[in-house]
Amino acid sequence: MRVITFGTFDVFHVGHLRILERARELGDCLSVGVSTDEMNFAKKNRYPVYDQQERVQIIRALRCVDEVFLEESMELKRHYIETHLADILVMGDDWAGKFDEFSDICRVVYLPRTPSVSTTAIIEKIRIPKS
Numbered sequence: 720m721r722v723i724t725f726g727t728f729d730v731f732h733v734g735h736l737r738i739l740e741r742a743r744e745l746g747d748c749l750s751v752g753v754s755t756d757e758m759n760f761a762k763k764n765r766y767p768v769y770d771q772q773e774r775v776q777i778i779r780a781l782r783c784v785d786e787v788f789l790e791e792s793m794e795l796k797r798h799y800i801e802t803h804l805a806d807i808l809v810m811g812d813d814w815a816g817k818f819d820e821f822s823d824i825c826r827v828v829y830l831p832r833t834p835s836v837s838t839t840a841i842i843e844k845i846r847i848p849k850s
């Protein structure tokens with residue numbers, strides 16, 4: 720069983736690790752699409768803290784991850800699922816229902832997010848207050 724998942728994985732934290740570990744447990748091979756800096760800018764109007772090559776390097780080094788590629792656009796999801804021969808698409812439940820259209824080509828699973836951890840909260844926590 721081949722599993723695929725997608726994400727930005729900026730300022731890598733335990734919520735990211737847990738979803739990747741749980742995704743990998745659903746099959747034998749996990750492919751991860753890391754969204755590009757440009758895709759993030761287009762979506763959120765800001766660039767990630769870690770650039771795409773750094774984010775790819777971190778994800779690639781994880782024991783639970785078998786292959787990593789860059790996700791250039793949300794519109795290419797069907798193409799990525801097909802070219803990576805994925806049987807299961809995994810996303811966090813913040814995306815619940817959003818990718819059901821792909822259930823014609825793979826199983827679509829939304830896993831619960833890890834509570835109380837997010838890149839935004841980490842950035843807020845370490846931000847030095849302006850005097």
Ligand code: C2G
Pocket residue numbers: 725726727728729734735738752753754790793809810811812813814831832833834835836837
């Ligand atoms: N996640 C989680 N628990 C958290 C934070 C994130 O389980 N506390 C999960 C998200 O649900 C997502 C994955 O970690 O499945 C990556 O999260 P983000 O980096 O925020 O990815 P996002 O920008 O939502 O993905 O095609 C989707 C895009 O690549 C965007």
